[in-house]
Amino acid sequence: MKKIKMSALSIWMMGALTSVVFMTSCKSKDYKDADATTDSLQAQMRADSITRQEAVKVDSLSNANTPVVSNLPGTAKPNPAKRRGKGSIIYQVDKDYETRYNRIPIQVNNEGIYSRAEVRPSFPGGEKALAKFIQDNIVYPENAIEEGVEGRVEVMFAVDENGRVYTPVVTGDRAGYGLDEEATRVVSKMPTWNPGQIKGRNVKSYYTLPITFQINP
Template sequence: MKAKRNSIFRVAAVAMLCSASSLITSCNSDTHSDNADTTLTDTMNTMNVDSVMADTVNAAGLNPASKPAKKGVAMVSEPIPEETGEIKLDKDKVYNYAEVPPVFPGGQSALDDYIKDNIKYPSSAMESGIEGKVSVQFIVDENGHVYGTKVLSKPLGYGIEEEAMKVVNNMPQWTPGKVKGKSVKTYRVLPISFTLQ
């Protein structure tokens, strides 16, 4: 049974490796920011992940002499934006969708590289065979600074959520999103998949 499950994960990982990554934003809602968590959760529940990027992640703390080391793979993608019509400018609002979305410095490929270079698959999670996706929500403010991080997905434990949030909290300054030509605060959701091979 375990061998069959490992084979399925390897086939899924190979299929995902063949995809290209894309930058996607969550859809806008005209509701107040009080309802933003519900809107983002609903968006995450119905999102269509178009493609993913995968790379092997460092697995510090394993002793290869005592047992074969497993490889951890981190994949990143974001939900696709939906057409929402005209967006009204409100300087105090945190937008779910901006006319011009925030951009990681260097674009999507630089974000992929940042995740690849900075995510460390927790050794306790690898040793326990823990896999899954962590969806981290954060806000990019008018100056491009990242704050307000929180995990939207069901907890996997073993330090996986903490690692994902640490990497998001340490991201460099983004180019902020814009509405009507003005920089605005914008929610972003970054799903990061942790897969063993």
């Protein structure tokens, strides 16, 4: 009788031990599966992050010479008195521009572009040639003419050491009605400029052009 009880107890203990081993094994497997899932998710997140970074780089490079496009509203307002009038483009730097330009502190950003140069960048042929290029190549947006919209757009861009014009952006308030996009489009297609200089050396530097859209009724 004692032998039978001992056998039963042994069987019960073996069964309990087997259950513990089985549960531990399952739990270990669950942890491994969970770790594997976590590792997989982390790997996917890292891959997605790299993909997004590369996409930004590619997009930045592909759009380096394209005009800024935005649907944000602007400050220009329709003028019923000038609706469907004759649009004209005016480029004229005021007499104080040179003074204001020279007051800009010379600083360089992390892309190696100077805020201004000692000798500022210039369009080949001078200001008159620049005004003619703008007038010959810009198109007054049709919807702006339809609504009698006028406005002034200031486009800032960089000129590199070789005179290449790039990264045109609108500074200050947007005019809206397509005026900003048209101004930056024309700047982005400009020919090679004379680069700015510091201590006699060609450098990358910023420059700003004011372009005025005007309608004659």
